[in-house]
Amino acid sequence: MSCTNATLSPKGGPRLPGKPGDPEFDAAYNAAHSTKKAPASGTLQSILNGFQESTDWHDLADRTQSDYIKLIKVIEQKFGTFPLSALADQRTKGVFLAWRDERALKSRRQADYGWQVLARIISWAKDRGLVVANPCEKGGRTYRTTRNEFVWSDADEAAFLASADEHLHLPLILALWTGQRQGDLLRLAWMQYDGHYIRLKQGKTKINVTIPVGAPLKAMLDPLRQKSGNVLVNSYGDPWTSDGFRSSWGKACRAAGIFNVTFNDLRGTAVTRLALAGCTEAEIATITGHTLREVRSILDSNYLKRDVALAESAIRKLEARTKSPN
CATH class of the missing domain: 1.10.150 (DNA polymerase; domain 1)
Structure with a gap:
């Protein structure tokens, strides 16, 4: 059955002249489609x-x-x-x-x-002067909980390394010794590691960071070092997809009996461990790419307040400063 003129129309629009393929039909369709998609001015x-x-x-x-x-x-x-x-x-x-x-x-x-x-x-x-007010500037939040207080313990780390497949060991150590986000680590290429430093531009903040590679991380990287390709790969030697990594990581954590922390918590854990090692907030921010305010927030929220080692250190310092009675 042939189509006659003025019998076709875009959904919800005017009838169009001619048949599909005719110049007049195509011109009318494109005009109608463009008009339909264009947002109304001032909305x-x-x-x-x-x-x-x-x-x-x-x-x-x-x-x-x-x-x-x-x-x-x-x-x-x-x-x-x-x-x-x-x-x-x-x-x-x-x-x-x-x-x-x-x-x-x-x-x-x-x-x-x-x-x-x-x-x-x-x-x-x-x-840009397109509107005169932003009614969403100070809306507050309905969800108040953060994960700043969730950190990997030494026991969590040991349990994961003992249980997880070997190709998942490097992501753990890399995250703990660099404090970088999952996405940036999955994209990390061997050309960004020169044997002494890891240099990367963070995808979220666009901040460039240069991270000295600590001995435990270097011991894992150097035997695997290549001229090209991604540092982190799956069991087949292929670069991870985000979904594939999250799935494999979640399974490995469950198998190791780790349920209260995630891969993303390794970033805050790195901040915490650097602080426990005596690093200043500025030193920590230089490595992880956090702002000083973010570093302080993490340290203020997590278990530094309850860490017995810090409490012991504080008392020893006080004892050393206090003169013994005669």
Whole structure:
């Protein structure tokens, strides 16, 4: 059955002239499709799109972009047609908070993350004069717990090394002796290690760090050293995918009887161990890439307050300073 003129139309749009393949049909379809996709001027959708075309967006790590896209889609469905002129209205914050609180009934973390993404995009627009107010600037959090207090103990480390497959040993030691994020370590290439230092640019912060390689880590790296390729590979010798690594790591932890800490907790553990070794906050930040404030927050939250070795050291110092009675 042939198609006649003016019988086809894009879903929800006007009828189009001609048949598919005809110049007039193609031109009309492209025009209709473009009109349908273009965000209405002055709506939240316009700055959601603009942010994703900006240098701020391209500076984000691939994983962060992926996470943002999922939340931007949620925001589009809920607030895509929301007028930018209404952002200055005092009632708008209440509207956005109600959306966040509704999402918090399912997941407080995701509710806070969605709020964070919305706040960042509106902040980007405000800095460029596209909006006059950001009602999400001070929304607070619904999820308050951090993992700063979760650190790997010496017993956890020993149990993992005794139980896990050998190709998972290096990720553990590498994380403990560098304090870097999982994504940066999975991307680490042999060319970034010169036998003395590891040099990398952190994917999340874009900070360049130069890390002197400690003897235990060097003893593991040098026998495996190659001219090219990734430092961390799976049992087949292939670079890890993020999902593949998380799955294998989780299984190895469960097999070792380790349930209360994750790979991400190794970063805070590295900070803690450096502090216990007598390193200053500035020295720690130089290695891990944290800010001084972040280092202090980690140390203030974790078990340094309860570590018996520190308490013993403090009393010994006090004893040495106190004059013995005659």
